[in-house]
Amino acid sequence: MVSETHSIIKTVLFFAGSVFALSASAQSTKLTVAMYGGNWGDAFRSCVAEPFTKATGIAVIPEMGTSTTTLAKLQQQKSAPSIDVAWMDGGISELANQAGVVDNLDPVAIPNLKNVIPKAVYRSGNTTYAVGSGYYSLGLTYSTKTIKQAPTSWQDLWKPEYAGAVAVPSPTNSSGVPFVVFMARVLGVNPANLAPVYNKLGTLDTALFFDSSGAATNAFQSGEAVIGAHFNVGAWDLIDKGVPIAFVVPKEGVWATDARLHLVKGSRNKVAAEKFINSALTPEVATCLATKLYLGPAVQGVKVSSDVARKLPWGVNGSVDSLSLFDWNAINARRAEITDAWNRQVAHKR
Structure with a gap:
């Protein structure tokens, strides 16, 4: 026992x-x-x-x-x-x-x-x-000190009063390649032939083509850029800290x-x-x-x-269905092509 x-x-x-x-x-x-x-x-x-x-x-x-x-x-x-x-x-x-x-x-x-x-x-x-x-989305960000009337279109980037003070992403940034494809939609260009997009972007008088979202943040914070593309997360972080900028979803929508x-x-x-x-x-x-x-x-x-x-990335009265979302496999397949064309037809014109 x-x-x-x-x-x-x-x-x-x-x-x-x-x-x-x-x-x-x-x-x-x-x-x-x-x-x-x-x-x-x-x-x-x-x-x-x-x-x-x-x-x-x-x-x-x-x-x-x-x-x-x-x-x-x-x-x-x-x-x-x-x-x-x-x-x-x-x-x-x-x-x-x-x-x-x-x-x-x-x-x-x-x-x-x-x-x-x-x-x-x-x-x-x-x-x-x-x-x-x-x-999260890439929308239009602008200085409320310099620009009193909110921009409504991506094509506003080409307004002469913003010459030399525009910021857009380069293909080095994760948003750069899809930005080029998205601009084809904005400009009504067939994405199979992006030459007209490169020609248009080549005429843009920029302060910088940013390689990182941090560089974009610094440009808007310092006033080097008064208008351009930025992620809603980064833009609203600056706005919440008191930086005099605003973020808008243009009439053509936003890439996300x-x-x-x-x-x-x-x-x-x-x-x-x-x-x-x-x-x-x-x-x-x-x-x-x-x-x-x-x-x-x-x-x-x-x-x-x-x-x-x-x-939120889709702005007032929007939803996830308002966002322009891409087939990333298709974008990735063209990454080298778009980067090379950007370097030859856009970046060298600065």
């Missing part, structure tokens, strides 16, 4: 120890998440990472960088990735899928995928390689894309990574990102205040 009792006690202690070990293992798990810097990183941490850690005990280690930097790291680490989850922009997302560095998002492990609008769930064949966590979440293929913490992505796809997180970054929600049924709503 004593022997049986000892045996039972040992068994109980064994299972108790196993449960404790599993719990401790779960609590000690750390996720490395690639995200953008600046106010983007601040929002991702406060809206997603910190609530996730509070709910699960899993620490989130940010890996700051641009989308292209993150993709380069994932390619370098392909055999043994140190990054578990990655935020990357549309366009780079497709390149990451083609490079084989992102894994399938399983709706069983990530049930909140069902909360996301269909166009923000990205599939290639049977693989779901990314999910959008919010949209989204910040997407990816599960890194070969992640050593796949289960925790899936939980992280799942936790990001809720109305609460989407509302937080809309409030802090003015990202247009990809999660269905999100309600925000009227003040936040007017700062």
